[in-house]
Amino acid sequence: MKMIDIKVLEDWYIENLEKKLKGRRILFPDIEPLIDGLDSALFEKKIIGTSEKGTSIYKIKTGCGKMKILIWSQMHGNESTGTKAVFDLFKFLLDANSLSFVKNSILSNCTLVFIPMLNPDGADKFTRVNSNEVDLNRDAVARIAKESNILRVVLDKFSPQFCFNLHDQRTIFNVEGTKNPATISFLAPSEDLERTLTSGRKETMSVIVSMDKLLSKLIPRHVGRYTDEFYPTATGDNFQKLGHNTILIEAGHYYDDYNREIVRKFNFFAMLQGLYFISSKNDYSNYMPYFDIPNNDKKCYDIIYRNVKNDQGEIEDVALQFDYIVEKGVLVFVKEEVARGNLKGFIGHKEYDLKNQVLVEG
Numbered sequence: 614m615k616m617i618d619i620k621v622l623e624d625w626y627i628e629n630l631e632k633k634l635k636g637r638r639i640l641f642p643d644i645e646p647l648i649d650g651l652d653s654a655l656f657e658k659k660i661i662g663t664s665e666k667g668t669s670i671y672k673i674k675t676g677c678g679k680m681k682i683l684i685w686s687q688m689h690g691n692e693s694t695g696t697k698a699v700f701d702l703f704k705f706l707l708d709a710n711s712l713s714f715v716k717n718s719i720l721s722n723c724t725l726v727f728i729p730m731l732n733p734d735g736a737d738k739f740t741r742v743n744s745n746e747v748d749l750n751r752d753a754v755a756r757i758a759k760e761s762n763i764l765r766v767v768l769d770k771f772s773p774q775f776c777f778n779l780h781d782q783r784t785i786f787n788v789e790g791t792k793n794p795a796t797i798s799f800l801a802p803s804e805d806l807e808r809t810l811t812s813g814r815k816e817t818m819s820v821i822v823s824m825d826k827l828l829s830k831l832i833p834r835h836v837g838r839y840t841d842e843f844y845p846t847a848t849g850d851n852f853q854k855l856g857h858n859t860i861l862i863e864a865g866h867y868y869d870d871y872n873r874e875i876v877r878k879f880n881f882f883a884m885l886q887g888l889y890f891i892s893s894k895n896d897y898s899n900y901m902p903y904f905d906i907p908n909n910d911k912k913c914y915d916i917i918y919r920n921v922k923n924d925q926g927e928i929e930d931v932a933l934q935f936d937y938i939v940e941k942g943v944l945v946f947v948k949e950e951v952a953r954g955n956l957k958g959f960i961g962h963k964e965y966d967l968k969n970q971v972l973v974e975g
Contacts, residue, residue, distance in 0.1 A: 614823055614826070614890070614894070614899070615889065615890065615894070616826065616886070617715055617827065617882075618712075621711050621712055622712065622885075624711075625710055625711065626701070626878055626881070626882075629704050629705070629708065629710075630704065630877075630881075631647065631697065631700040631701050631703070633647060634647070634697045634700055635872070635874060637872050637873060637937070637944060638691075638693065638736070639693035639730075640733070640736050641668050641730060641733040641736065641737070644730055645669075647700055648671055651673065651707075652707060655675055655707060656674070656675050656703070657673070657674040658671060658673050659671065659673075660672075661728075661763055661766070661767065662760075662762075662763040663759070664732070664733050664744070665734055665743055665745055665758065665759050666733075666744045668733040668734060670730070670731065670733065670763055671729060672726060672727070672767060673726070673727040673728075674726050675720065675724075676719065676720045676722075677720065677721065678719075678721055678722035678723040678892065679722070679724075680723045680724070680774055680775070680891055680892065681772065681774055681775075682723050682724070682773055682775045682776070682888065682891065683727075683728075683767065683768060683771055683775075683776045683857070684699065684725065684727045684728075684776070684779070684884075685728035685729075685764060685777075685779065686698075686729055687729075687730045687731055687732050687733075688749045688750055688760075688764075688779075688780070688848065689735060689742075689748075689749070689750065689780060689781070690733070690734065690736035690737070690738065690740055690743070691735065691736070691739045691740055691741055691781070692779075692780050692781035692864075693736065694779075694873045694876055694880050695779025695864060695880060696729055696779075697873075697877040697880075697881075698779070698864075698877050698881040699727055699729050699884075700729070701877065701881040702881060705881075705885065706719070715889050718892045718893050719888050721892075722893070723888065723891065723892050725888075726767065726771050728763075728767065731749065731763070732760055738939065739937055739944055743758050745757075745758065747761070749761050749764075749848070751844070751846045751847060752846065752848075753847060753848040753850075753852070754845065754846045755846070768855075768857065772857075773857050774857070774858060775817075775857070775858045775860065775891055776849075776857050776858065776859040776860065777859075777862065777887070778849050778852075778859055778861045779862050779864075779880070780861060780863050780864070781864045781873070782795065782863040782864065782865045783865075784865070784866040784913060784915055784934070784962060785911050785913050785914070785934070786798065786865055786866075786911060786913060787837075787909075787910050787911075788835060788836065788837045788910070789907045789909065789910040790910075791834050791907070792912075792960045793834050794835065794866040794867060794868070795836075795837035795863075795865045795866070795909050796835040796864075796865050796866065796867045797835070797836050797862065797864060797876070797879050797880065798836070798837040798838060798862075798865060798909050799824065799825065799836070799837075799838060799860065799862060799883075799903075799906065800839035800840075800860075800863065801817040801818045801821060801853075801861075802817075802841065802849035802852075802853045802859055802861065803842070803843040803850060803853070804843070804854040805843055806843045808841055813853060813856060813858050814853065815897060815900040816858050816897040816900075817853065817858040817859065818900035818903035819890075819897040819900040819903075820860055820891060820897070821860060821887075821903055821906075822899055822903050823890035823894075824862075824883040824884075824890075825902070825903075826886075827882060827883065831879065831882070832867075832879060834907075835867070836906060836907075837906065837907055837908060837909040837910075838903070838906040838907065838908050838909065839861060839863055840908070860887060862883055862884065864876045864879075866913070867879075868962070871935070912958065912959050913960050913961070913962060914933065914934055914951065914952065914959060914961050914962070915934050915961070916948070916963050916964070916965070917932050917933075917956055917960075917961030917963075917964045917965075918932075918965050918972055919966045919967065920966055920967050921967050921970070921972045922970060922971050922972075923953075929954050930952075930953070930955065931950060931952070931953050932950070932953070932956055932959065932961065933948045933949060933950055934948075934951045935947065935948060935949075936948075936949055
């Protein structure tokens with residue numbers, strides 16, 4: 614299995630990531646000038662439709678190889694880490710320096726098509742759904758939304774062998790059996806209720822094994838496996854069922870990284886290793902280590918206050934979760950109490966011992 618040299622990749626990334634994108638809320642006006650600035654000699658750029666509210670949706674194509682790969686991000690408007698990683702990938706494909714052999718392998722053996730922001734209306738409101746309250750990731754069958762139809766038209770015309778479906782997951786997830794946040798989680802979607810190990814799923818799993826191997830050198834025991842329960846209306850499940858091997862990358866939490874600037878790097882590293890593996894590999898038989906990746910568990914809260922005295926004088930724990938709202942065009946954190954009682958089996962990304970004192974609001 615060909616692996617990218619982590620030290621060389623780290624050095625490249627520090628100097629070359631797309632510095633014009635940062636933060637948790639990435640909007641269409643943030644990416645449009647970057648798309649306009651892409652070298653037309655390498656990237657073919659085309660508006661393929663508009664969102665429900667009329668914002669342009671772009672398709673970006675590069676490479677000349679036989680292996681066709683479709684990559685999209687911000688299907689959920691409030692899940693922007695993959696978008697940042699995609700533009701880091703564009704920078705890499707333009708100028709990989711000492712890793713040019715990786716770039717050349719990808720571009721000569723693959724044809725890549727990107728939709729870097731499928732749900733710009735949701736991005737503007739920082740919501741999962743589009744402007745008509747449709748979850749695009751549950752609209753693969755009905756295709757009520759314009760955005761869902763745009764994605765499906767690209768899929769049908771391009772007919773990719775592999776798809777990368779880029780998402781963010783909540784901070785509630787830890788790696789099963791550990792106190793570690795699930796920083797990156799992978800999924801090879803099921804094609805049926807029985808979760809049958811079809812040849813396509815095995816191929817998907819083998820690519821994930823390659824990505825996990827690289828990340829586990831950087832963030833051991835911080836990589837999880839998302840549930841492969843079959844969702845009949847989900848995009849990944851349906852694309853996999855149609856014969857397009859679909860890899861879900863779920864960008865999660867890392868320590869104090871609520872803007873997901875550290876996680877974007879791991880997202881980019883995983884995606885690049887996956888593309889390199891596909892571009893240089895014809896044997897997809899090494900899929901069994903996929904099942905060695907620990908499952909995601911739901912044991913985390915953003916904050917846990919320990920040993921809090923309640924109104925009855927009893928001692929308990931109190932858990933808070935961050936939510937996000939847009940106020941005057943700015944994304945702000947909002948704290949919400951979500952659990953109270955004996956939370957001994959749970960993990961706070963931040964924990965405070967109140968030593969039997971009352972928790973005062975604010």
